[in-house]
Amino acid sequence: MIGTGIGVGIVGLGGMGHLHARSIDELGGDVVAGADLVPEQRDRFASEFGATTYETHEDLVVDDDVDAVIVTTPNRFHEPITVAALEAGCHVLVEKPLAHTLESAERIAATAEQSDGICMVGFHNRHAGSMAMFGEQHARGRFGxxxxxxxxxxxxxxxxxxxxxxxxxxxxxxxxxxxxxxxxxxxxxxxxxxxxxxxxxxxxxxxxxxxxxxxxxxxxxxxxxxxxxxxxxxxxxxxxxxxxxxxxxxxxxxxxxxxxxxxxxxxxxTEAGAQFDIGDTDIELLEAGTAGVEHYADTELTGDPSITGYAQQDEQFLSAIAAGRQPETNTIEEALLVQRVIDAIYRSSESGQAEAIEMPELEMAAETDPTTETERDPEPEAEASTRLE
Incomplete structure (x- = not known):
């Protein structure tokens, strides 16, 4: 199986942490460790997965059995955990968004650029059946x-x-x-x-x-x-x-x-359109034509509901680790652009006018504030939410 021999640690043992752990387990990965401030969460995780549990991420990332870390904590703590894991030589899958602020996201990106580890960001809806079918049709030129x-x-x-x-x-x-x-x-x-x-x-x-x-x-x-x-x-x-x-x-x-x-x-x-619910399995294609008589053509494509975006995303993560290559999707660079647009939306709301987006080099972003969130925020990561994102 894809994940055979890859030891995975989960930081944040709420609902998202358990979801990823089950997915990794099904893909053949070894869920070897978990970290959470809440003792009850640690006990439940250890019981279900037989994993070693820690109170803080600092202990988890130096566990010799941990090859990869999945981060499912509140947004503010994505940076200190991701940075610590990458610096410890671990691969990282960090849940969306990349960080709670653009500056924090830039520091993560700067660390990831200097690291040999694989770093992915958890945008699982890209991997839903609807998007997979759209991508195939788009590659054939159906939509113009x-x-x-x-x-x-x-x-x-x-x-x-x-x-x-x-x-x-x-x-x-x-x-x-x-x-x-x-x-x-x-x-x-x-x-x-x-x-x-x-x-x-x-x-x-x-x-x-x-x-x-x-x-x-x-x-x-x-x-x-x-x-x-x-x-x-x-x-x-x-x-x-x-x-x-x-x-x-x-x-x-x-x-x-x-x-x-x-x-x-x-x-x-320009040639056709498509519509679906985000994360859904199915998709509807919308076209118009004149063959025989002027008409609309609506085509429904139905995907396999057993294939979920979460599972596909985790499979991509393990596959990249196994192949020893950087991922082709869910990259830090993509997540950083998402974060820049979010920042621009908030800036526009405050200013009352349209805002532009600047794209400084990652090295420059790191130099603007070399102090990491870990150094500025002495408090440990909070309990992960049990709400599925």
Whole structure:
């Protein structure tokens, strides 16, 4: 099997950590270690996977049995853990987004560039059946030139409860955009093959965070206490992105908004279009013709539902390690562009005007602030969320 002989450690033993651990196990990898501040999480992980567990990531990354590390902690702690793992000679898969701020993401990228280790970022929706089928059709030229993408990740209600790390700007770096909007944004940029971005315009709103009726109905808002907690992150974002080649992206992301829920992803091309729900197995192709009579042609493609984006992503990670080569997808460079667009959306919202994106060299980014998050933040990583991202 692909992962045979590769020892994997998980940092952050909540829901995402267990999801990755099960996937690695099924792919033949060895889940040998886990780290989390919470004793109960460590005990549960050790019981399920027979792994050695640690309180902090510092002990895990120097475990001789650990070849690779998967990071599933709150965003603020991605940098110190990823940097420590790479410097210890481990390969790393860090969950999205790359970091809680652009500056932190740049420091991760600078470390990864100097490291011999493989470093991937967890954007699993790229590997869903819908995107795999789109990619194959696009490679055949079916869509012509891609012109515009409508990317939606919108909930009618679904604000994580105040008191969770999701609504703490120091831990998350932002709200709905960094939590769920990042999936839609990454998928749009991935679809357009990470084009040169010339202009970003966006508005971030904080509207529903203190209203209990908009708490997440699936239980993640059960610690809701609007009067006792401060809510300072966005719960919805609207953005428009222009590229150097004239392609455009419209983005809607929301934890809560008074409209129907949507994970609708629409791709326009000069010859055909496509639409599907983000992360779904199926895709619909939209065309028009005049053969016989003027008509619309809608084609539905149905993929294998047993093949998930998470499993495909983890397989790519293990395959890259086994082959001793850098990954062809989910790269640090791609994740850094996603982070730059996110930063530009927030800057645009603050300035009230469109913002440009600068792309300094990674070495320059590292030199602007050589102090890592590990040095600035003495507190250890927080417990990973049990919410699936």
């Amino acid at each position: 030139e891609l012109t515009h993408i409508e990317a939606n990740y919108v909930r009618r209600r679904g604000v994580p409860g105040p008191g969770s790390w999701f609504t703490d700007p120091d831990l998350a770096g932002g709200g709905a955009l960094l939590d769920i909007g990042v999936h839609a944004l990454d998928l749009a940029l991935y679809t357009l093959d990470f084009p040169e971005i010339t202009e970003v315009s966006g508005v971030a709103r904080t509207t529903f965070g203190t209203r209990e009726e908009y708490a997440d109905p699936d239980g993640f808002g059960d610690n809701w206490d609007a009067e006792a907690e401060t809510y300072e992150v966005d719960d919805s974002v609207s953005a428009f992105i222009r590229t150097a080649d004239g392609q455009t992206i419209s983005l809607e992301a929301a934890w809560a908004t008074n409209r129907e829920e949507s994970m609708d992803f629409r791709i326009r091309g």
